Amino acid sequence: NVVVILERTPLTEDLVDDIMSPATDYSIEMKNDIYTSLRLFPKVSAGALKSTVIHPATEKHINKYKQHAVFCVRETASDYNNITLPYITSSSFSLQWLYNLLAKKAEVDRIVYEDDDQVNGFMLVPDLKWDCKQTSNLYLCAVIHRRDIKSIRDLRGEHVQLLENIRDKGKQAIREKYQFNVHKLRIYFHYQPSYYHLHVHFANVSYNSPSCTLGKAHAIDDVIDNLKMDSDYYSKCSLTYILKENDPLLEKFKEAGRCFD
Amino acid sequence: NVVVILERTPLTEDLVDDIMSPATDYSIEMKNDIYTSLRLFPKVSAGALKSTVIHPATEKHINKYKQHAVFCVRETASDYNNITLPYITSSSFSLQWLYNLLAKKAEVDRIVYEDDDQVNGFMLVPDLKWDCKQTSNLYLCAVIHRRDIKSIRDLRGEHVQLLENIRDKGKQAIREKYQFNVHKLRIYFHYQPSYYHLHVHFANVSYNSPSCTLGKAHAIDDVIDNLKMDSDYYSKCSLTYILKENDPLLEKFKEAGRCFD
Numbered sequence A, B: 001n002v003v004v005i006l007e008r009t010p011l012t013e014d015l016v017d018d019i020m021s022p023a024t025d026y027s028i029e030m031k032n033d034i035y036t037s038l039r040l041f042p043k044v045s046a047g048a049l050k051s052t053v054i055h056p057a058t059e060k061h062i063n064k065y066k067q068h069a070v071f072c073v074r075e076t077a078s079d080y081n082n083i084t085l086p087y088i089t090s091s092s093f094s095l096q097w098l099y100n101l102l103a104k105k106a107e108v109d110r111i112v113y114e115d116d117d118q119v120n121g122f123m124l125v126p127d128l129k130w131d132c133k134q135t136s137n138l139y140l141c142a143v144i145h146r147r148d149i150k151s152i153r154d155l156r157g158e159h160v161q162l163l164e165n166i167r168d169k170g171k172q173a174i175r176e177k178y179q180f181n182v183h184k185l186r187i188y189f190h191y192q193p194s195y196y197h198l199h200v201h202f203a204n205v206s207y208n209s210p211s212c213t214l215g216k217a218h219a220i221d222d223v224i225d226n227l228k229m230d231s232d233y234y235s236k237c238s239l240t241y242i243l244k245e246n247d248p249l250l251e252k253f254k255e256a257g258r259c260f261d
Helices: A013-019 A059-065 A077-091 A096-102 A157-178 A220-229 A248-255 B013-019 B059-065 B077-091 B096-102 B157-178 B220-229 B248-255
Strands: A003-008 A025-032 A035-041 A049-054 A070-075 A113-115 A122-126 A139-144 A185-190 A199-204 A217-219 A239-244 B003-008 B025-032 B035-041 B049-054 B070-075 B113-115 B122-126 B139-144 B185-190 B199-204 B217-219 B239-244
Touching: A003 A059, A070 A077, A070 A248, A077 A248, A096 A122, A096 A139, A113 A157, A122 A157, A139 A157, A157 A185, A157 A199, A157 A220, A185 A220, A217 A220, A239 A248, B003 B059, B070 B077, B070 B248, B077 B248, B096 B122, B096 B139, B113 B157, B122 B157, B139 B157, B157 B185, B157 B199, B157 B220, B185 B220, B217 B220, B239 B248
Parallel strands: none
Antiparallel strands: A003 A049, A025 A035, A035 B049, A049 B035, A070 A239, A113 A122, A122 A139, A139 A199, A185 A199, A185 A217, B003 B049, B025 B035, B070 B239, B113 B122, B122 B139, B139 B199, B185 B199, B185 B217
């Protein structure tokens, strides 16, 4: 068994001269008034592909790279209590790596900002997806110090102060450290999150990652407003999220009688 | 002046044989255990580029294709009344094309479903971005018959029936016409919308277009829940959205004393 991944390489500025050279063949597909549509055949270097080969590949590898159907799940408050919460609890995802970070036993050099208050405090670190080089894809995460909030489902009116503290001090730290305009920040939670200890994403709004789509991301300002309107909003509301067909949580919804076929 | 747009062409299945042929040069970038990373140089046809040329181009053309900074605007209810609503009204976007559609004077052959009730009815048509060929990027729009609702800001509790009607009959029509699993649908509004006559987007949830990100899209189920909780929710809430630096609405916010620099 072998997995072969083929990807187009990004079009970078240094390729433009090569592509726009007289040596490049072309065919005209459409011409109308001032608009022309062409197909260009630049020399092979400009048309390079990136490939990753996994050999020998296990079933797990093959499964990971297969395209999976995705489904929208509408989780009511009672679904959370009867399906999602038991699933989270029984899966016992380890948070040791996170507790190491919060206790400064690891990643100490990556801390961008810390408020060490044990009730409303948090630690701000670059997300692993960000190389910290350019702000065009700036991406950081704020992780709270307290350990009693798994996700936005656990948030209540009493946590508004915590959230406003994260939002305001997080913005300020990013403005100061990266000279970044905070009006260009998208600040949000994931639900479902990738780990069950409350954390907040701070990302450049022009960076449209699939992780900030409807059915995955919740703006911190909306969450604060909802809690101010109704302290128990997140214990009562329905939340929509997207699951892959092989996600164990989707299986739990199916077992509970939901049909997604 | 000329605008040249260069894009990689999509990697389609019919290219795989060409790319994986012995004639393709390659260089190995990394090898570690079962993982190998390569750069492939297939023959020029497989590395083709798509290009669009606009010549002669006006300043407007150049401006349209320039990369623009984007900003997050948090619009309070009073911002809507004092800034956004006057802007929408004074800009007087023409809806004639839409009224032609609703009156069946145009695009008649594109109608997928119609409920001709003048209060709760709507027309379902494929979005222009969808070629109607494959359901992998299925994308339709439901346009309401009544003309008194510009956007979600105008929605009140009395409109829940209209929204539920669109959601339920829209899903049913898509299931029947395309044999499409409605659990794979993302159903949402845009705010700000591209035109100010209420319409609903029905898209394949696996199609992550930039138009369904946080700060642009609002799930119809969330909107219905909010209206059921508080009939005046959308006349009171704050809404976050993303504007390009050259958007006239952003200028209005700046004139009102908001700083985005």
